[in-house]
Amino acid sequence: MDRSTRIKRYHVPTLNDTETLADTVPFKIEWSYGWNLTMGLKIIVNDKSKKNQKKLQMFYASTHVGIISEYNIETKKTQMKILNGHNNFISSFDVSTNGRWLVTADNGHDSVLVVWEIAQGTPIFTAFLPPNVGVVAVKFSINSKYLVTVSSTLDSGAQSIGLWDWTSGAEEPKHSAQLGAETDPVLHIATCPNRSNFYCFTTKKMIVFLTVDKVDDKTVLAVHNPGLDPEQKEHQYTQSVYITNFRQVLSASTGGNVSVWDDYDYNSLEITETPIKNEKRLLKTVRLQNCAINTIICQKVIMTGNANGDIFFYDKTLRILYHLKKFVGDSIVSISMLTSIDKCTEIDTIEEPVQCVNSRKKKCAGPDNAKDFAIPNEPQLKFDSFVLSTGNGRIILVEVADQNFIQIQEPCDGSVTSSTVHPEQTFIVFGSSLGRLNMYNYHDKQFLISYVIASDHQPPSDSRYITNIEFSPKGKYYYFVNSHRRDCFRYRFLLVLRHGRRIFLVSQSLSVDTNHPGAVQIGQHRNQSHHF
Incomplete structure (x- = not known):
């Protein structure tokens, strides 16, 4: 069966298919006045958004449908594309780094995994999971060639990792690995911007690292569990992030702490440039804030959003650069940049040496078309504009270049x-x-x-x-x-x-x-x- 036949077989009807929907669905979803605010949102950065900076595209979920929302900054109007194809509530989604595709997944009976073309809002790949298996987390690889999923059985809760070669139209994961019974449900998946074979899984109580490795010309999914952080016994992890061009991973928690994971042996008497590996271990725990850190991202700098509505900016050694205190007056759920992630030349091997964490030399430059904001008293520090979502459902565009913000979505908290x-x-x-x-x-x-x-x-x-x-x-x-x-x-x-x-x-x-x-x-x- 060729790919075109397979896609036609598993085609999911959309609102453009008026001929088929008219016979089966009496109503069509045209607009959504609410969304699943606990999942946050993703900004869509592609060639179209770079050419027209007056329109802002974002994606979020609302019950069992996905929504591509386009906000016009000048007219203050919003247009929506409704992506309809799930029988259950969408449990996870992601947008590719090139802004061409997005993926949605649900967790329940008759669960499906769907990759959509953003320009047309049509499905180009659909995979049906076994009846008693659902997807709890999904992530594009940094090069968008693969999908990484964490699926869970509905009866026992056993979790497994799947690596999908979706571009070839494969109907099942190309490779899979089981997570131990002691592993909590996975909440978040992070990808390494400098290694397309490095992944980090965040659960409430532990952090798990995955390396897509090759042994004897065979692909192997190597799962590494570094153990528990004793400082996090009373708290729960929320998200993790790879520091770009560094070898460390940061995991934020509800206690305001950040666990720092590293594979470099700093106790060694010799300073050597060793190959970077994903077999991280706990280096230290840093107390950054006095409340829960809900989200953490890293592009040019490290940014965090917490339960008090604060936004902190740090350098890659966790030195605070800037602080927006109680910026929105409500808990911040997600932060998404309006520029694509800094990405170096792809390296799919673990044999490439990288510099020690104390090195400040950059390997790649950020996008040259981004609006930058010079921090007062430190003009050499520049930040890009970003969009954040809050616990009461507001979506806010922060135009740091103009030191201004625009509320895109009104509060819609509660059922x-x-x-x-x-x-x-x-x-x-x-x-x-x-x-x-x-x-x-x-x-x-x-x-x-x-x-x-x-x-x-x-x-x-x-x-x-x-x-x-x-x-x-x-x-x-x-x-x-x-x-x-x-x-x-x-x-x-x-x-x-x-x-x-x-x-x-x-x-x-x-x-x-x-x-x-x-x-x-x-x-x-x-x-x-x-x-x-």
Whole structure:
């Protein structure tokens, strides 16, 4: 069976296939007002994005579909391509370093692994997994020729590593290896930008290294477990990253610590240039911050985002360069650069010597078309623009060249618990489990206003969900009901006044305790105004 026949056989219908979808699917997904914010997002960097820097492409997941979102910086408009082909929620995704392809995978019964062409939003490779196996993590190799997956059986939870030669259309992993029973579920996969055969797997309690090696002309997946870091007993790992042009790996944790892994013997009396290997061992544990580090990346510099909303910039010896304190006021989930990763000439062997970690000599230069930002008082230090996502669902473009930021996506935290549509205008309102209401214009696909239920005694919690929303017959106001315990409900009324590009909200609350029906409390009016 040739490749074209195989792709046709496993073709996944998309929204462009209107002839086939019309017969099988009564509704087509055109837009998504929410996304899986715990997975973060990936910026798509390719030739198209380099030519048109006014448009920003990114990818994220929303339940069982993938979304290629294109944001126009000038018009503030967003266009979406919906990638439909999974029966289960997408569990992992990745974008190739050249920005041509992306891969999505799900974890459940009838799981699939799909590689998509970004330009057209069409699937070019699809692999079906066994009925009781799902994918928990997937990653492109640095040269995009292979896929590395971590799959797990649904009944026992046993994990296995798969190396897929997807460009040849192989329907099964070309090579595989088992992870030990003591290994926690894999949370994150990191690739080495200077060695396409080096990988690092992050679990909650341990770090595992994988080397795609050749022994007697046969490809072998060598798994190395360096053991536990005693400093991380009370904390959990979140992500790991290879330091570009260095031989070290950094693993961030919820305790604000970073474990440094290295294969160089610094206790040796002789200083030699030894071949770099992926058999890392713990070198040291460094206390960087006083809260959880959720994400860590390395391109020109090392960047971290933590639970307080701080962004730290470090050099490759972990010397702090710059600090944006509580930059977004919420937990940072992901950071993605607008420029491609610094990548040297591909080296697929472990026999190539590299310089010691203390060497500051660069082997390759960064992209010459990137916008740079000179840090105050240190003009020789330059950073590129980046996009970050937060724990409440916001997506923010940080234009460091202009020392400015743009909010691309509004908050959308919590699960949707209720919704309603305006009786006369194209407005729709969603209520969430965290007490947030978002209003959109569903015709123009435009966000209008956000309102968060505030409590005089406690902030919104998971139990203070909005149970019902209704507009008045003419749509001049709407009321909603929220509950912070089963026997107490609060009825709130919002008067919606629109003037130009400003919306005014006038609210009043009414609390009813079912245990004491006669006890009714009426809250004071609160006036708010919001731009849209």
